[in-house]
Amino acid sequence: MIKLKINAVPVSVEEGSTILEAAQFLGFPIPTLCHVEGLSPYGACRLCVVEVGEGARSKLVSSCTYPVEEGLRVRTASARVVRARKMILELMLGSCPQSKIIQDLASAYEVRQQRFKQEYETCILCGLCARMCTEQMMAHAIGFQGRGDHRTLGTPFNIKSEKCRLCGGCIYICPACQLRCTYTQPEKAICGGCANLSPPCLEKPNFDDMMCYMSPCVACEIKKD
Amino acid sequence: MNPTSVLPIVEKYNNRRGSLISILEEIQSQYGYLPSEALQVVADRTGRSLVDIYGVATFYKAFRLKPRGKHLICTCLGTACHVRGGPSIAQEFEGQLGIKRTGETTPDKEFTLETVMCLGACALGPIVVADGHYFPNVTTSQVKTIIGRTREGLDKIEVQKDKRIFPVEVACPRCNHTLMDPDHLVDGHPSIRVTVSFGEEHGWLRLSSLYGSYTIETGSEIPMGTIAHFFCPHCHAELIGASNCMACEAPMVPMIVQGGAIVQICSRRGCRSHMLDLDATAVT
Structure with a gap:
């Protein structure tokens, strides 16, 4: 067990866990958009910044990628941390103003201004969808491409990938995009068993065993019977 | 493109870690860009997923996914x-x-x-x-x-104006008879006439007398890569020196330049190796 102090409270956590895991387990709230249990930590959204160290030598680190150390002093909500988070949220709100998750977070952190041009993107490049696709759905169909401000997520050559089973895991996990279940266009859609009385997965054999994130969903149950 | 032509490149690296960029570089040097079929072959052979390879190919500016113009x-x-x-x-x-x-x-x-x-x-x-x-x-x-x-074409050399290209007058190293043919011009200068034989064929060959120009005229076409035997049209001695071409190991053909120097050209068709030896006085 590693002993450290989070917000001046002495705690001991298991070796190898990250600050974020430790803090969330012990009930210190740290907001994050790119960390989901079951997926590898990535450190993309930077919302989980915390302050480690003391005095002039303290620094901001992303808690989702920082393993706990003996004697570490962590502050999860210092003025510096909150200021940094507010700035990150304001920037995210500039790029994806339509995301409800980001709006809610910004509201919770009392971001009351919008100094940046709104760009109406649908992606904050957190990479959750790519990790979901690779690590949980075992498809490895989407990933990062390009770089700099041309960096996007997608399938190779932006055409339908043979590896994609249309499971919808990427859309399910995305904190920013507004893609809804498009069951009226079955070729492009995830199953949509929730909203559709005759979902396409019922009629088409290629929707068998697609490991849809809805599983177990209505359609699968109907099919089994 | 033929996907099988990518296989030797991928297999050469034996699926070592960190070899992906080298593989892509080599494919690009072969095709001038990265064809999508080639990326698919790389993905299949290395066991990586296509999306990772596509990510690398789009990340680096040196890689192109579309063919480039001339x-x-x-x-x-x-x-x-x-x-x-x-x-x-x-x-x-x-x-x-x-x-x-x-x-x-x-x-x-x-x-x-x-x-x-x-x-x-x-x-x-x-x-x-x-x-x-x-x-x-x-x-x-x-x-x-x-x-x-x-x-x-910015790389085109103008034979008439380029100072690196100058005319030479050559003679046979055996009989010292001139090899120049003032009646037949190549590149606007008198040509060098020799007789050649390769395989069963015999014929004449006119070389440009401009040092640095590769223009030739032949009676019968010499296939690329063939080593020809050069003969003096006057004494019929074979023009062959002791040295071999530095680039392709074919025998060099010596000719005496008026003014005391020896120019040697490679006897292999298509090989552009040549040298001018200003100190040499005799054919060794």
């Missing part, structure tokens, strides 16, 4: 070139070629237009690089000239 025109849009009017130069190129500056290629596959974010030659700005040739202080009125000159 000529590459690159306008600098770095800070110094930008304030001196780089964007209007790029715009003029776009207008005249009818393509966008983001790496598009004209439909006739002649020109590709790109921009660069600084060439380090800021004092010469706005600067344009066409096929590796730098054009400094470009104005919009020069754009048409640059396109025209690039289309003709």
Whole structure:
């Protein structure tokens, strides 16, 4: 067990866990958009910044990628941390103003201004969808491409990938995009068993065993019977 | 493209870690770009997923997923070139070629237009690089000239004007009889006439007397890569020296240059190896 102090409270956590895991387990709230249990930590959204160290030598680190150390002093909500988070949220709100998750977070952190041009993107490049696709759905169909401000997520050559089973895991996990279940266009859609009385997965054999994130969903149950 | 031609490249690296960029570089040097089929083959053979390989191919600017045109025109849009009017130069190129500056290629596959974010030659700005040739202080009125000159070929050497190319007069090293044929001109200068044989064929061969020019005329076409035997048309001795070509190991053909030097040319068709030895006085 590693002993450290989070917000001046002495705690001991298991070796190898990250600050974020430790803090969330012990009930210190740290907001994050790119960390989901079951997926590898990535450190993309930077919302989980915390302050480690003391005095002039303290620094901001992303808690989702920082393993706990003996004697570490962590502050999860210092003025510096909150200021940094507010700035990150304001920037995210500039790029994806339509995301409800980001709006809610910004509201919770009392971001009351919008100094940046709104760009109406649908992606904050957190990479959750790519990790979901690779690590949980075992498809490895989407990933990062390009770089700099041309960096996007997608399938190779932006055409339908043979590896994609249309499971919808990427859309399910995305904190920013507004893609809804498009069951009226079955070729492009995830199953949509929730909203559709005759979902396409019922009629088409290629929707068998697609490991849809809805599983177990209505359609699968109907099919089994 | 034939996907099997990529296989030896991928297999050469034996699926070592960190070899992906080398594989892609080699494929690009073969095709000039990265065809999608080739990326699929790389993915299948290395066991990586196509999306990872596509990610690497799109991350590095050195990799291209579309074929490039014959000529590459690159306008600098770095800070110094930008304030001196780089964007209007790029715009003029776009207008005249009818393509966008983001790496598009004209439909006739002649020109590709790109921009660069600084060439380090800021004092010469706005600067344009066409096929590796730098054009400094470009104005919009020069754009048409640059396109025209690039289309003709900036690397073309003008035989008449180039100082590295000069005429020589040669003689047979055995009988010292001149080999020059003033009645038959090659490259506008008297030609060097010898007789050649290769395989079952015998015939004549006229070489350009310009040192550095590779123009030849033959009675019967010599296939590329064939080693020919050269003979003096006067004494019929074989023109063969002791030394072999540095590049391809074929025997070198010596000829005496008037004024006391020996020029040697490679006897293999297509090999451009040649040398001028100013100190040599006799054929060894």
